[in-house]
Amino acid sequence: MKLKNPTLLRDRCLVNGEWVSGSKGEVIEVDNPATGKIIATVPALSASDTENAIHAAQTAFRSWSKMAAKDRTAVLRRWFTLMVDNADDLAALMTAEQGKPLAEAKGEALYAASFVEWFAEEAKRVYGETIPAPTNNKRIVVIKQPIGVCAAITPWNFPAAMITRKAAPALAAGCTMIVRPAEKTPLTALALAELAQQAGMPAGVFQVITGDARELGGALTASDIVTKLSFTGSTQVGRLLMAQCAPTIKKLSLELGGNAPFIVFEDADLDAAVEGALASKYRNAGQTCVCSNRLYVQDAVYDQFAEKLAARVAALKVGEGHQPEVLIGPLIDGNAVKKVEEHIADALAKGARLVTGGKTHALGGTFFEPTVLAEVTQQMKIAREETFGPVAPLFRFHSEEEVIAMANDTEFGLAAYFYTENVRRTWRVAEALEYGMVGHNTGLISNEVAPFGGVKQSGLGREGSHHGIDEYLEIKYLCSEIA
Numbered sequence: 001m002k003l004k005n006p007t008l009l010r011d012r013c014l015v016n017g018e019w020v021s022g023s024k025g026e027v028i029e030v031d032n033p034a035t036g037k038i039i040a041t042v043p044a045l046s047a048s049d050t051e052n053a054i055h056a057a058q059t060a061f062r063s064w065s066k067m068a069a070k071d072r073t074a075v076l077r078r079w080f081t082l083m084v085d086n087a088d089d090l091a092a093l094m095t096a097e098q099g100k101p102l103a104e105a106k107g108e109a110l111y112a113a114s115f116v117e118w119f120a121e122e123a124k125r126v127y128g129e130t131i132p133a134p135t136n137n138k139r140i141v142v143i144k145q146p147i148g149v150c151a152a153i154t155p156w157n158f159p160a161a162m163i164t165r166k167a168a169p170a171l172a173a174g175c176t177m178i179v180r181p182a183e184k185t186p187l188t189a190l191a192l193a194e195l196a197q198q199a200g201m202p203a204g205v206f207q208v209i210t211g212d213a214r215e216l217g218g219a220l221t222a223s224d225i226v227t228k229l230s231f232t233g234s235t236q237v238g239r240l241l242m243a244q245c246a247p248t249i250k251k252l253s254l255e256l257g258g259n260a261p262f263i264v265f266e267d268a269d270l271d272a273a274v275e276g277a278l279a280s281k282y283r284n285a286g287q288t289c290v291c292s293n294r295l296y297v298q299d300a301v302y303d304q305f306a307e308k309l310a311a312r313v314a315a316l317k318v319g320e321g322h323q324p325e326v327l328i329g330p331l332i333d334g335n336a337v338k339k340v341e342e343h344i345a346d347a348l349a350k351g352a353r354l355v356t357g358g359k360t361h362a363l364g365g366t367f368f369e370p371t372v373l374a375e376v377t378q379q380m381k382i383a384r385e386e387t388f389g390p391v392a393p394l395f396r397f398h399s400e401e402e403v404i405a406m407a408n409d410t411e412f413g414l415a416a417y418f419y420t421e422n423v424r425r426t427w428r429v430a431e432a433l434e435y436g437m438v439g440h441n442t443g444l445i446s447n448e449v450a451p452f453g454g455v456k457q458s459g460l461g462r463e464g465s466h467h468g469i470d471e472y473l474e475i476k477y478l479c480s481e482i483a
């Protein structure tokens with residue numbers, strides 16, 4: 001892994017403005033999923049090391065929260081500029097530790113930076129309000145104030161964007177933030193910490209700690225100094241963390257699992273639908289929470305769509321992320337491969353048909369052939385569980401009512417997609433789908449300006465957009481008797 005700016009490769013954690021090892025002196029190895037080779041080590045911090053970070057964040061909060069919003073904006077804008085200037089190095093780190101193709105990693109680096117740019121601006125727009133009092137001798141004013149010391153626990157699939165999508169609004173609001181990144185992808189998080197320090201972020205305002213998820217997560221959730229937890233990951237772990245936060249009534253933002261339907265109506269632009277399916281299904285080798293997980297195709301266009309999609313999928317180049325033209329990198333680990341194999345085997349055993357792919361790639365390791373299955377039904381595991389891999393299961397449907405019922409038949413409600421050229425159908429379907437985010441004639445819906453988040457068991461709260469900063473603010477009103 002060659003970096004233009006070698007200072008971005010950090011093997012220590014940033015705690016209270018210092019680069020520190022763990023008090024136990026233990027380290028965690030970081031490997032490259034494409035090769036299985038160890039590329040770095042990071043400290044295994046302990047619960048007591050985490051307490052040090054929490055107290056540093058509490059101290060830093062006292063001054064950071066009182067800083068003029070415009071001055072916080074200036075620090076965040078410098079962080080944004082440094083992220084853009086170092087996007088190639090951030091991309092190299094992501095491809096090395098997570099495996100995604102370099103072009104996707106560069107895209108994520110800029111996507112991550114866009115949250116810092118957006119919330120640098122939002123910092124200056126935390127408005128309050130005045131409310132006419134019920135009696136003329138009183139005045140009521142509403143103000144918004146930063147929640148306090150915040151913690152973030154983030155997943156491996158977007159090592160940069162999932163951090164800034166939380167840290168940027170928190171810091172903009174005047175909070176301080178401790179990030180515990182996934183064990184598999186700490187290097188990008190530590191590089192973001194290095195750039196934050198270069199941007200002049202005061203000690204204790206933004207800290208990154210690495211170590212055992214349960215030990216560090218336990219310390220963060222148990223602390224009554226930490227007033228807010230923002231988590232992105234599986235619904236199963238989200239439930240656990242929600243329970244761990246209950247004793248201290250922490251504020252929560254949860255971005256959890258998905259099971260996105262992708263619906264192709266007979267009146268769709270089929271070529272556009274194929275492009276959208278490729279984008280929403282195979283991005284990050286299918287390892288995103290908003291990936292289409294079930295593709296429903298209306299009878300009249302089913303065979304045509306399946307043929308078009310399979311031809312494009314079979315041509316997707318699989319390989320190591322730094323190689324040019326590679327579009328599908330490795331899955332994150334062997335467990336991910338096992339889940340994909342399990343979903344395919346279950347579907348075929350219950351009557352599905354393999355159209356293309358279907359097995360581990362000739363490259364070996366965790367590389368997997370991009371796959372399309374046909375004649376898939378609701379009775380198969382792949383209909384109910386998030387595959388988190390490069391498999392497109394095609395379901396048939398006959399009517400709009402039938403497909404809406406199938407699409408909504410899940411405990412998840414994160415993202416959904418549909419293709420139709422009919423404007424009346426567009427409104428009916430968009431309103432009937434029980435999801436937090438709906439793509440119409442597009443497979444790419446993620447950006448910094450829209451409120452990203454799910455309903456049902458896909459989470460709580462929204463990230464990005466002007467709503468995103470509210471997750472890090474408390475509302476207070478002053479009722480003043482003036483006569």
Ligand SMILES: NC(=O)C1=CN([C@@H]2O[C@H](COP(=O)(O)OP(=O)(O)OC[C@H]3O[C@@H](n4cnc5c(N)ncnc54)[C@H](OP(=O)(O)O)[C@@H]3O)[C@@H](O)[C@H]2O)C=CC1
Pocket residue numbers: 153154155156157180181182183184213214217218232233234235237238240241254255256257258288289386388414458459
């Ligand atoms: N809604 C969204 O925006 C997103 C949702 N996801 C969902 O996450 C899942 C895949 O990501 P994955 O990383 O495997 O999800 P996990 O839920 O397994 O892990 C997410 C994070 O939580 C940590 N973690 C795991 N167990 C605990 C625990 N007991 N206490 C504290 N922290 C813990 C993990 O640490 P470690 O990895 O070190 O074990 C990781 O940092 C999928 O379901 C996907 O849909 C993923 C990304 C975005």
Ligand SMILES: O=C(O)[C@H](O)CS(=O)(=O)O
Pocket residue numbers: 155157158161162287288289290446
């Ligand atoms: O982790 C994820 O899956 C991301 O939230 C998806 S996105 O924001 O890049 O769409």
